[in-house]
Amino acid sequence: MSDNDPALQPFRVQLVDFTAALAELRAVRDEVFVGEQKVPVELEHDALDPLCTHALARLLDATPVGTARLTPDHHIGRMAVRAPWRGRGVGDALLLALVDEARKRGWPDVHLNAQASAIGFYLRHGFQPVGERFFEAGIEHQAMVLALSGPQRIETRAAAIESAIRAIDSARRRVWIRSFDLEPWLYADAELLSALRRFATTGRGNEVRVLLHDAAAPQRAHAPLLALAQRLPSIFLFRELDDPVDRNDPTAFLAGDGGAYYHRNLGERIEGEAESLAMARVRQLRTGFDDVWERSRPVSEFRALGL
Template identity: 55%
Template sequence: MSTADYRVEAVDYAAAQDDLRRVREAVFVEEQGVPRDLERDALDPLCHHVIARNAEGLPIGTARLTPDHRIGRMAVLSAWRGRGVGEALLLALLAEARHRQWPAVSLHAQVGAEGFYARQGFLPEGERFFEAGIEHHGMRRVLGATATIAHRAEAVAITTAIIVQARRALAIYSRTLDPGLWDAPPVMEALRRFATHRTGVQVQILLQDAAAPQHALAPLIGLAQRLPSVFGFREVQDPVDLPYAAAFVANDDHGYYYRPLGHRFDGEAGLEHAGRARQLREEFTQMWERARPVSEYRALGL
């Protein structure tokens, strides 16, 4: 992968170890205080390494894929953060893992970077822990197969990833805008960025009970008030739709999260399942056409 500013490429460890270490030591040892003997390990020669270089060919970022299906040593020089380098490195490693037909990859995310990995479809696992004196959280990304969602933290992570992956459209079916999910800060921020950083986007939200989130002052309603051309709300009213117990979100790419019982977080999700996402959007469209516009939201400025 390359841009006008940098390129990402796979490298042989023996040939590129000086460049790899230059970046890693600048980030981990000098910036974060990780002991040098902990930063280096015996796995390095066995790993698949990628490196990001600027237009002059100087190293600005690194990452590796270990034989035990783990992503690690993700490091980007401070001057290059926020410019997509980390995402490009991560996508290169995910592409290599798919090429090897691995079912999943995992990593130890520094707590401050959890949001970055969640936006790429990684789900949190287990409890937080300390590694090299820095708090981490285990995370895992399923490749190809569907992921099982059981807890709120997983629900927030996968919903965020589905929003980030969307191109132009999101379809959301919810009972009452699910407190704990559709008001979670990472989800709200992803929706805000989706609605304000792209043109021609649309978020359709179909509710079973429109009054409940209004009475609860759901923050998503406030966001929609500021962006009425993007967000649309309807409420189911047809007898054929009223017994529908599930909830879901589906984008116009390959992502979906389906909960058989809409009042729970338990469900299944995927970011590489265009067929299932399309099926849910088609089901959503049928219910949307039978539903009533939420005029009481429009009275508030929508």
């Protein structure tokens, strides 16, 4: 795909007034639902629309490329992204905007009916299936729910890996890792490494910053993440904690700019907390990370590895 491809253009997501944005909302939804999926127009256009909160993704030239809505009864729906912009983070941004709005309203949870082909997308954002699959407008769906009651307690390796992968998969441009020594129980996991590889090879100018307590340990252990980073040295950046105050801080985490994180107060242990859509918490983690990053030393010994 060339740099001039329209699908690579920046976009922004805003909550919009339904009446004012009606033509743009309908343009996207009619193209996706009525045109592509053959949903009858009388089912796609409903009386609930004026009562909903609508999110609209536009390119910087104001071209509408995606939309979704939040209903008064706590349902997210009408998620539609025009074909050329799929896989570019538009759906993630739309979902994040509506979940953030639900959090601001103090709602305990949000629900949606996911098309079967999109179940994996919503699972990565922390939604869980409820009940059996069903058909709506001739398309197979799965009811799903996301609890908004706060962080999830992580106590097992499986849950830790799942949370870390979710943070990577939902990230748009940046992933931040703070680790003692690229703990093998997490950073040698094949599925997690696959998630990092997917993130690093999307061609969107992505970056993974890694802060280590002990840079020598993963090199001695031939950590698989270093092998991946060696093949993608412009994506993975490494520094080692240098300031004694920073080195005495035992926390560790993995976070992505999509709003998901996995955090451990005692970084050598599995136990911690995770959230799927918590932009405020991720901003807090990033601010602390950036401060420490600036006073940490580049890992020059990794240069022999091409990093």
